[in-house]
Amino acid sequence: MESGCIGMEYSLITETIKKHLLTKKECVDITEDTFLVTFNESIDFLTGQFVMVSVGSHGLTRKPFTIGKFGDNLAISVKIIGDGSRYIVETDTPLEVLGPLGNPFIPSSSNGVGIVAPSCIAEGIHLTEHFGIPLHVCSKTPLKRGFADAVSNDKIELHIGDDAYVQLLAKLKYEKHDWVFITGSKMMEKIGIKAFADVPGKVAYVSYNEYMGCGIGACKSCAVITKDGIKHVCSDGPIFRGDEICFQD
Ligand SMILES: Cc1cc2nc3c(=O)[nH]c(=O)nc-3n(C[C@H](O)[C@H](O)[C@H](O)COP(=O)(O)OP(=O)(O)OC[C@H]3O[C@@H](n4cnc5c(N)ncnc54)[C@H](O)[C@@H]3O)c2cc1C
Numbered sequence: 122m123e124s125g126c127i128g129m130e131y132s133l134i135t136e137t138i139k140k141h142l143l144t145k146k147e148c149v150d151i152t153e154d155t156f157l158v159t160f161n162e163s164i165d166f167l168t169g170q171f172v173m174v175s176v177g178s179h180g181l182t183r184k185p186f187t188i189g190k191f192g193d194n195l196a197i198s199v200k201i202i203g204d205g206s207r208y209i210v211e212t213d214t215p216l217e218v219l220g221p222l223g224n225p226f227i228p229s230s231s232n233g234v235g236i237v238a239p240s241c242i243a244e245g246i247h248l249t250e251h252f253g254i255p256l257h258v259c260s261k262t263p264l265k266r267g268f269a270d271a272v273s274n275d276k277i278e279l280h281i282g283d284d285a286y287v288q289l290l291a292k293l294k295y296e297k298h299d300w301v302f303i304t305g306s307k308m309m310e311k312i313g314i315k316a317f318a319d320v321p322g323k324v325a326y327v328s329y330n331e332y333m334g335c336g337i338g339a340c341k342s343c344a345v346i347t348k349d350g351i352k353h354v355c356s357d358g359p360i361f362r363g364d365e366i367c368f369q370d
Pocket residue numbers: 171179180184185186187188197198199200201202203204205206207240241244329330331332333354359
């Protein structure tokens with residue numbers, strides 16, 4: 122009986138996951154090492170979902186990237202940290218991606234606020250447009266002038282440097298939001314979760330950018346420890362409530 126239910130869930134998941142070939146429309150500099158890639162094609166996806174991008178001989182596995190929008194175009198933002206991400210930014214060959222993957226972000230209300238690093242800005246812009254919420258882009262280094270001018274508006278605010286991030290968190294503690302969505306580095310997420318832990322009625326969510334092998338729940342390489350035991354970022358996440366997570370260090 123139980124395995125029948127699991128089988129049904131699995132077939133529902135695999136029905137919506139498809140392979141797509143995406144051709145690049147534009148690749149724009151966000152910072153020195155981070156880029157926004159837009160595509161000519163589109164994929165049906167929900168806020169918070171990600172794709173696994175094939176990098177051919179530039180990595181043993183596909184690489185996970187959260188999907189978002191820039192203007193009317195499907196977009197991912199990519200921080201170059203190794204061969205796979207460099208390939209994604211530099212290649213002119215169409216990218217083969219698998220997705221959409223992961224659970225969408227469905228908060229209890231639309232009264233929230235987003236905080237993203239430049240590497241997650243495509244997801245952040247989609248989040249702010251979808252829920253009509255303010256977005257704070259927090260970067261250690263200044264954004265490229267052209268990009269900063271293109272994204273800044275009455276909903277999107279830029280904060281440069283560690284001190285600016287800490288000041289933003291202190292300010293947001295007193296604003297009346299039901300939730301705060303944070304995605305960027307693990308340190309940024311950890312500091313954010315801690316900042317809101319003692320604020321009654323405000324839930325911090327984080328979208329985890331952990332290591333992944335398969336992206337579909339098969340390899341178990343994306344395990345995280347939560348208060349309810351071990352969970353997997355690709356199949357249980359990638360978004361978790363901050364107060365669920367047990368940090369290791
Ligand atoms: C659900 C999800 C969504 C993501 N979304 C984005 C996104 O929108 N934008 C973005 O820039 N990145 C995102 N990432 C992270 C991105 O997938 C990795 O940066 C990428 O896979 C690195 O591949 P690479 O071949 O360039 O580096 P690799 O050659 O694989 O690694 C280079 C170095 O970085 C380390 N490393 C690799 N992956 C990670 C990681 N996930 N966390 C910490 N260190 C790592 C390696 O140990 C190694 O030292 C996401 C990850 C997940 C799981």
